[in-house]
Amino acid sequence: xxxxxxxKRMAADVLDVGKDRxxxxxxxxxxxxxxxxREDIRDLVDQGVIRAEDAKGNSKGRARERAEKRSxxxxxxxxxxxxxxxxxxxxxxxxxxxxxxxxxRLKELRDDGPLTPTQYREAYNxxxxxxxxxxxxxxxxxxxxxxxxxETA
Numbered sequence: 001x002x003x004x005x006x007x008k009r010m011a012a013d014v015l016d017v018g019k020d021r022x023x024x025x026x027x028x029x030x031x032x033x034x035x036x037x038r039e040d041i042r043d044l045v046d047q048g049v050i051r052a053e054d055a056k057g058n059s060k061g062r063a064r065e066r067a068e069k070r071s072x073x074x075x076x077x078x079x080x081x082x083x084x085x086x087x088x089x090x091x092x093x094x095x096x097x098x099x100x101x102x103x104x105r106l107k108e109l110r111d112d113g114p115l116t117p118t119q120y121r122e123a124y125n126x127x128x129x130x131x132x133x134x135x136x137x138x139x140x141x142x143x144x145x146x147x148x149x150x151e152t153a
Contacts, residue, residue: 015050
């Protein structure tokens with residue numbers, strides 16, 4: 001078999017692909033061996049004797065499958081996790097989402113009537129100080145301390 005290494009190198013350069021993607025017609029090897037200039041290689045490319053193979057990509061099928069399972073909570077157990085819990089969801093981000101929900105609920109109760117501005121400010125400051133873990137604990141506090149019906153508001 002003829003050594004076509006130089007032709008393959010030139011063809012890769014002409015076609016602007018890697019050497020592994022260059023395809024030579026097995027029936028035309030003697031003609032390819034005679035091609036010693038880039039112009040010869042270009043002529044063979046035009047004739048279809050030399051061509052570039054399609055690039056092979058990585059299949060995303062398995063990745064899509066995993067992503068779909070994670071979207072409904074699977075594959076997220078302790079054995080999958082690396083790093084601290086704060087590395088997956090920052091403590092500050094959790095705090096921000098909790099306090100926003102509590103402040104939103106306080107404003108609803110104040111605007112709809114059952115909460116006076118004084119009671120609102122007291123509960124707002126307590127929420128800012130981290131007294132309530134979530135909206136349910138905030139509402140329980142308002143029911144017990146201020147006799148406010150939070151269901152109707």
